[in-house]
Amino acid sequence: xxxxxxxxxxxxxKTGKRIMLECSQTKGHDRMYWYRQDPGLGLRLIYYSFxxxxxxxxxxxxxxxxxxxxxxxFSLSLESAIPNQTALYFCATSVFPLxxxxxxxxxxxxxxRLTVL
Amino acid sequence: xxxxxxxxxxxxxxxxxVHLPCNHSTISGxxxxxxxxxLPSQGPEYVIHGLTSNVNNRMASLAIAEDRKSSTLILHRAxxxxxxxxxxxxxxxxxxxxxxxxxxxxxxxKP
Numbered sequence: 336x337x338x339x340x341x342x343x344x345x346x347x348x349k350t351g352k353r354i355m356l357e358c359s360q361t362k363g364h365d366r367m368y369w370y371r372q373d374p375g376l377g378l379r380l381i382y383y384s385f386x387x388x389x390x391x392x393x394x395x396x397x398x399x400x401x402x403x404x405x406x407x408x409f410s411l412s413l414e415s416a417i418p419n420q421t422a423l424y425f426c427a428t429s430v431f432p433l434x435x436x437x438x439x440x441x442x443x444x445x446x447x448r449l450t451v452l
Numbered sequence: 453x454x455x456x457x458x459x460x461x462x463x464x465x466x467x468x469x470v471h472l473p474c475n476h477s478t479i480s481g482x483x484x485x486x487x488x489x490x491l492p493s494q495g496p497e498y499v500i501h502g503l504t505s506n507v508n509n510r511m512a513s514l515a516i517a518e519d520r521k522s523s524t525l526i527l528h529r530a531x532x533x534x535x536x537x538x539x540x541x542x543x544x545x546x547x548x549x550x551x552x553x554x555x556x557x558x559x560x561x562k563p
Contacts, residue, residue, distance in 0.1 A: 339495075370553070377539065378496070378553035394552075425495050441488070441551065443495025 338362045339444040341426050347450045354413040356447045358426030367409040368427040369401060378425060384409055416451040423448050456540045461558045464530045472525040472557055474540030479520050484543050487514065487525045489536040496539065499525065535561045
């Protein structure tokens, strides 16, 4: 089983619908992230959470919200989906980097492909 | 934010070494240099990282220029499975939230 699991893997929805993408992890990591990937643009950070009580906006948080329900779960919501939110979404986790040379490797899920019509 | 510049694409022959360059002329003294790769239909995966000295691991080697303004990811013997997009990223110590994944370099490996 994957250490970082995203559901759903594929979703097609219509403009204006509310969508939730879920991420769960079995790695025991405190830090969790949501990224968006568009062709030719690499990955952009939407939100990140360093622990259950800590939520922070990333580069492109407008139109998105998140919920950290537990250490292992981090959900991304699109309250009213629009076509330009069509993208591949990735969840990632990491530990707090301790010690010299440790910068906290990111572990990614397999992605959730969202299409907004 | 310090940025990186990579070629859009590179080609290699199977079982030959591959040198993937990255320029980061505005790197700060505390920035770490990370490399990730993204295989088709998968999320990115960590490859290697370093600060000043060259680094080796089971996947690759990282050669860092003395002035740290550039680095090179070295795959010693490319395999077909190494075909992926490779990302060069800078990050401050104890932070992951400042990792900026650009477009990366798409590596094609020819049999």
